[in-house]
Amino acid sequence: MASKPGPLTDWPWKPLGSLKYVVLAPWVVRSTYVFVNSNGRERDVSTFLIFPFLLWRMLHNQIWITLSRYRNARGNGRIVDKGIEFEQVDRERDWDDQILFNGLIFYIGAMTLVGASCLPVWRSDGVITTILLHVGLVEFLYYWLHKVLHHHYLYSRYHSHHHSSIVTEPITSVIHPFAEHVAYFLLFAIPLLTTVRMGTASIMSFVGHVTYIDLMNNMGHCNFELIPKWIFSNFPPLKYLMYTPSFHSLHHTQFRTNYSLFMPFYDYIYGTMDKSSDKLYETSLERGAEVSDVVHLTHLTTPGSIYHLRVGFASLASRPDRSSRWYLWLIWPVTLWSVMVTSFYGRTFVVERHRFNKLKLQTWVIPKYSIQYFMQWQKEPINGLIEKAILEAEEKGTKVLCLGLLNQGEELNGCGGLYVERHPQLRVRVVDGSGLAVAVVVNSIPKGTVRVLFRGRLTKVAYAIAFALCQRGIKVATLREHEYKMLKKSLNHECDSNLFLSSCHAPKVWIVGDDITEEDQLKASRGTLFIPFTQFPPKKLRGDCFYHHTPAMVTPPSLENVHSCENWLPRRLMSAWHVAGILHAAEGWEEHECGYTITDINKAWQASLRHGFQPLGIPAHVPRN
Numbered sequence: 001m002a003s004k005p006g007p008l009t010d011w012p013w014k015p016l017g018s019l020k021y022v023v024l025a026p027w028v029v030r031s032t033y034v035f036v037n038s039n040g041r042e043r044d045v046s047t048f049l050i051f052p053f054l055l056w057r058m059l060h061n062q063i064w065i066t067l068s069r070y071r072n073a074r075g076n077g078r079i080v081d082k083g084i085e086f087e088q089v090d091r092e093r094d095w096d097d098q099i100l101f102n103g104l105i106f107y108i109g110a111m112t113l114v115g116a117s118c119l120p121v122w123r124s125d126g127v128i129t130t131i132l133l134h135v136g137l138v139e140f141l142y143y144w145l146h147k148v149l150h151h152h153y154l155y156s157r158y159h160s161h162h163h164s165s166i167v168t169e170p171i172t173s174v175i176h177p178f179a180e181h182v183a184y185f186l187l188f189a190i191p192l193l194t195t196v197r198m199g200t201a202s203i204m205s206f207v208g209h210v211t212y213i214d215l216m217n218n219m220g221h222c223n224f225e226l227i228p229k230w231i232f233s234n235f236p237p238l239k240y241l242m243y244t245p246s247f248h249s250l251h252h253t254q255f256r257t258n259y260s261l262f263m264p265f266y267d268y269i270y271g272t273m274d275k276s277s278d279k280l281y282e283t284s285l286e287r288g289a290e291v292s293d294v295v296h297l298t299h300l301t302t303p304g305s306i307y308h309l310r311v312g313f314a315s316l317a318s319r320p321d322r323s324s325r326w327y328l329w330l331i332w333p334v335t336l337w338s339v340m341v342t343s344f345y346g347r348t349f350v351v352e353r354h355r356f357n358k359l360k361l362q363t364w365v366i367p368k369y370s371i372q373y374f375m376q377w378q379k380e381p382i383n384g385l386i387e388k389a390i391l392e393a394e395e396k397g398t399k400v401l402c403l404g405l406l407n408q409g410e411e412l413n414g415c416g417g418l419y420v421e422r423h424p425q426l427r428v429r430v431v432d433g434s435g436l437a438v439a440v441v442v443n444s445i446p447k448g449t450v451r452v453l454f455r456g457r458l459t460k461v462a463y464a465i466a467f468a469l470c471q472r473g474i475k476v477a478t479l480r481e482h483e484y485k486m487l488k489k490s491l492n493h494e495c496d497s498n499l500f501l502s503s504c505h506a507p508k509v510w511i512v513g514d515d516i517t518e519e520d521q522l523k524a525s526r527g528t529l530f531i532p533f534t535q536f537p538p539k540k541l542r543g544d545c546f547y548h549h550t551p552a553m554v555t556p557p558s559l560e561n562v563h564s565c566e567n568w569l570p571r572r573l574m575s576a577w578h579v580a581g582i583l584h585a586a587e588g589w590e591e592h593e594c595g596y597t598i599t600d601i602n603k604a605w606q607a608s609l610r611h612g613f614q615p616l617g618i619p620a621h622v623p624r625n
Contacts, residue, residue, distance in 0.1 A: 083561020417595020456513015
């Protein structure tokens with residue numbers, strides 16, 4: 001929001017929320033009906049194509065969003081070496097408002113303006129007129145409009161909203177108050193309206209002009225340099241006819257320079273070009289891929305999780321809710337195709353970067369879905385991808401690689417121990433984070449608790465939790481005899497008296513694993529607190545019980561560039577396994593934590609608190625027992 005919001009700041013359909021698209025429905029239905037029920041020359045193809053064109057614009061923008069976020073995570077060509085936060089993501093969430101607005105104007109114009117409907121596919125004179133008007137008039141008028149918008153009166157009421165984003169993303173280009181968008185549309189419509197009045201308009205002149213504006217807008221705000229030097233070397237005049245991402249980035253960091261739309265020659269003419277433009281362009285081009293100190297290696301979960309990644313849909317990535325949105329059903333063929341492709345082929349890719357004090361952090365994704373980890377024929381390919389990622393991190397000089405989600409499966413690779421056995425000389429430390437995961441679970445149990453019920457498949461983390469609780473004098477009950485015997489074998493004689501076999505579900509605190517069933521949950525007494533010790537949360541079936549998050553911690557402010565949620569965790573929460581990798585590097589611990597090795601839980605817990613990570617609160621009104 002602008003610092004002093006002026007009139008017509010909000011979009012007219014803001015009260016509709018996610019239902020705003022209904023304003024287009026009558027126009028789409030009408031144009032489709034007319035098209036279907038007409039034939040031959042009477043068919044108005046140009047009006048019918050407005051809606052597909054709007055969809056193309058949304059796809060075009062999304063391609064740029066994904067490309068920009070991917071390249072910024074890798075680091076090569078990055079311009080501004082800072083991060084963005086959730087506040088910016090929320091502010092830029094409704095980037096499609098301007099597409100909706102343009103669509104309404106196109107439909108209204110096609111119905112009311114003479115010569116604006118039944119357009120031919122191509123007319124050379126109209127295309128040439130559009131180009132000349134853009135270069136000669138639109139660019140000139142925009143330059144002065146832009147300067148006027150930087151006058152303190154209009155800037156504080158309108159344009160400051162756009163400049164709230166110092167580090168830009170492609171969609172930053174269209175984040176303006178409604179009144180400002182009206183002014184831009186009137187300006188950009190000059191070539192379109194002129195060709196309509198002249199009778200030279202065509203589908204391609206409209207589509208080409210708007211697509212060009214989208215392309216240059218997205219490119220100018222993508223925060224990575226991609227225009228190679230040879231273009232300007234071979235065609236020197238292009239320096240004045242085409243800006244670069246670094247050129248416009250300076251406008252967002254310096255504010256009073258580089259006002260041009262897409263063609264910088266007016267900044268040269270009027271002396272408003274930033275003197276550091278050429279230097280920033282060259283240094284940005286020369287920037288290579290970032291070498292991270294810590295790599296968090298995760299994977300895809302549900303088929304729709306690919307859209308929840310940071311490089312996917314920005315609005316979904318910033319929310320912990322992983323339920324399917326209605327529009328994801330419209331692209332199910334793409335989802336199905338991605339699942340099929342990852343069954344046979346895949347390559348690890350970078351999705352996120354963070355900065356924690358002096359440490360550089362990245363998240364890499366194995367392009368495999370959770371269900372594939374349980375397929376016997378997929379285990380070897382998955383292990384191959386994980387091993388390749390470890391060796392790549394080794395080659396790049398990464399200090400720590402932490403295994404997230406099922407990448408540390410005991411049946412898959414022995415909790416990561418397989419890779420250390422194969423490569424005993426690894427300099428990169430492989431971490432499964434089990435020590436901190438245990439510490440988080442143990443410290444999530446409400447104070448005053450005297451006994452807990454242990455339910456779930458026994459894992460490395462499960463054994464360690466049972467041992468830690470028994471050491472602290474908390475009674476650990478289990479319902480199955482074989483689990484009781486296995487746990488008892490792992491305990492020493494000093495604390496095994498705190499482990500017992502129970503025949504009831506009485507304890508109000510349950511420590512649960514992946515395989516807790518619906519039947520188990522239904523047997524719990526009212527007000528039971530479920531604390532999971534696994535990376536995947538249990539299904540919440542009981543409205544009268546409490547469910548703790550999977551082992552995680554609140555991140556400190558010193559962790560920068562956090563604007564997406566890690567899987568199903570709320571904002572600024574990070575899984576204990578991920579935090580463990582950061583601590584391993586921050587503390588300079590030299591040992592691997594994988595296989596059957598586990599970091600001392602007290603050491604891990606104290607290190608997390610020392611570096612600013614905070615435990616989650618216990619849900620309110622949880623009964624103690």
